[in-house]
Amino acid sequence: xKDTTGWVxxxxxxxxxxxxxxxxxxxxxxxxxxxxxELKKHLEDMARLEAEVYxxxxxxxxxxxxxxxxxxxxxxxxxxxxxxxxxxxxxxxxVIIVNKGSSHGVEKNMAVMTARGLIGKVKSxxxxxxxxxxxxxxxxxxxxxxxxxxxxxxxxxxxxxxxxNEWLLLKGLPVEAKIKKDEMVVxxxxxxxxxxxxxxxxxMEVVPDQFGLNQTAYIKPEADFYNISxxxxxxxxxxxxxxxxxxKEAQESEGDDL
Amino acid sequence: MKRFLVPLLLxxxxxxxxxxxxxxxxxxxxxxxxxVPRILxxxxxxxxxxxxxxxxxxxxxxxxxxxxxxxTEIIGIYxxxxxxxxxxxxxxxxxxxxxxxxxxxxxxxxxxxxxxxVYVMNLLIHITSMDFSSFAEIRLVPTxxxxxxxxxxxxFPLKRQFEKFADALRND
Numbered sequence: 001x002k003d004t005t006g007w008v009x010x011x012x013x014x015x016x017x018x019x020x021x022x023x024x025x026x027x028x029x030x031x032x033x034x035x036x037x038e039l040k041k042h043l044e045d046m047a048r049l050e051a052e053v054y055x056x057x058x059x060x061x062x063x064x065x066x067x068x069x070x071x072x073x074x075x076x077x078x079x080x081x082x083x084x085x086x087x088x089x090x091x092x093x094x095v096i097i098v099n100k101g102s103s104h105g106v107e108k109n110m111a112v113m114t115a116r117g118l119i120g121k122v123k124s125x126x127x128x129x130x131x132x133x134x135x136x137x138x139x140x141x142x143x144x145x146x147x148x149x150x151x152x153x154x155x156x157x158x159x160x161x162x163x164x165n166e167w168l169l170l171k172g173l174p175v176e177a178k179i180k181k182d183e184m185v186v187x188x189x190x191x192x193x194x195x196x197x198x199x200x201x202x203x204m205e206v207v208p209d210q211f212g213l214n215q216t217a218y219i220k221p222e223a224d225f226y227n228i229s230x231x232x233x234x235x236x237x238x239x240x241x242x243x244x245x246x247x248k249e250a251q252e253s254e255g256d257d258l
Numbered sequence: 259m260k261r262f263l264v265p266l267l268l269x270x271x272x273x274x275x276x277x278x279x280x281x282x283x284x285x286x287x288x289x290x291x292x293x294v295p296r297i298l299x300x301x302x303x304x305x306x307x308x309x310x311x312x313x314x315x316x317x318x319x320x321x322x323x324x325x326x327x328x329x330t331e332i333i334g335i336y337x338x339x340x341x342x343x344x345x346x347x348x349x350x351x352x353x354x355x356x357x358x359x360x361x362x363x364x365x366x367x368x369x370x371x372x373x374x375x376v377y378v379m380n381l382l383i384h385i386t387s388m389d390f391s392s393f394a395e396i397r398l399v400p401t402x403x404x405x406x407x408x409x410x411x412x413x414f415p416l417k418r419q420f421e422k423f424a425d426a427l428r429n430d
Contacts, residue, residue: 001324001327002327002328005272005273005324005327005328006328008269008273009273009276009277012273012274012277013277013280016277016281017281020281083280084280085273085276085277085279085280085328086276086279086280087276087279087329087330088275088276088278088279088294088295088296088329089294089325089329089330089376090279090292090294090397091292091386091388091393091396091397092330092376092377092380092385092386093329093330093331093385095329095331096280097276097328123331124331131331138385138386138387138388139385163388163392163396226283227283
């Protein structure tokens with residue numbers, strides 16, 4: 001049943017997206033000049049960064065070879081998917097529907113990102129479509145294990161969304177930790193389902209939590225939760241721990257990445 | 259052919275709602291407000307009054323179930339509330355005269371009822387913990403404004419279409 005709707009939705013979505021694409025292209029043309037100037041500025045930085053990344057990657061590969069480490073928690077296989085619909089019942093159900101399903105290898109609880117950062121996880125699949133719950137959902141069971149990349153790596157969980165500022169809440173950080181603004185937050189991969197090192201956002205503000213035992217950081221997400229048209233579904237490269245897998249089968253309805 | 263026109267129209271509106279949510283530029287007004295298209299239920303309201311109550315309720319159940327399966331994945335909320343609000347609409351319309359302005363206004367009132375009922379349901383099952391005033395500000399009022407615009411454009415075509423449908427039913 002849901003596949004049939006998915007098929008109809010993609011049938012309608014494809015031509016509409018084409019038409020919308022034309023309009024967007026026209027709009028883009030207006031801003032080309034300004035953007036070009038800006039981009040040229042970035043380009044100079046880019047070349048330098050690229051060289052640096054290249055040498056670092058080489059060094060990393062050499063070192064892992066010396067240490068005989070196989071794979072890292074950050075390894076993943078991206079799968080490209082196109083958004084065919086979005087739940088009109090927004091605010092309660094921030095979900096999008098994409099055109100890849102279990103027959104393409106999508107599984108429940110996989111991480112989903114756009115080019116800029118993590119946007120959510122797979123909530124359910126059918127053979128040809130899958131439903132993705134966005135991080136901006138108000139659902140309290142929407143939890144993701146995350147790491148804060150400061151001087152020392154700090155771990156916490158992404159729990160909840162602040163609708164007013166459109167910030168995510170990173171909870172469970174140790175109270176004595178000094179957290180600076182603009183530090184990067186990535187997935188930790190320790191939940192067992194998500195790959196590690198997928199960017200989530202930047203720290204905006206830190207407050208002590210209700211009982212003063214932990215700290216809560218407000219995270220400004222990197223990705224835009226509104227204008228999503230193409231997403232990547234990530235298959236974890238590292239093996240999924242057995243406990244998580246058994247747990248998943250035991251409670252299919254409750255899908256936390258914890 | 260005529261027989262399939264109403265289900266096809268409703269199915270199109272169903273897909274249209276999903277597409278609208280996807281393509282509507284959500285960041286106007288800083289993304290502070292959420293606009294929910296409710297054109298499908300408005301069409302069902304019009305069907306109860308210009309077509310027949312029986313058809314309105316049946317389509318309410320069918321599309322409520324479909325809505326639950328595809329968009330919310332919690333079976334029951336819309337499955338229950340679509341027919342209920344259609345019935346409520348029909349009850350109110352029996353008390354007052356059926357001219358198109360009143361039909362449009364009452365359908366908006368029933369959309370507000372539907373929205374509020376969905377909010378209460380979600381509150382009960384702990385999907386949300388938002389208080390009513392911020393719900394009203396973020397979602398209820400913008401939704402009503404959007405659907406007012408929809409109704410202004412769609413009222414006459416919908417009325418004509420369902421009256422034709424009712425005629426066809428009577429002739430059968």
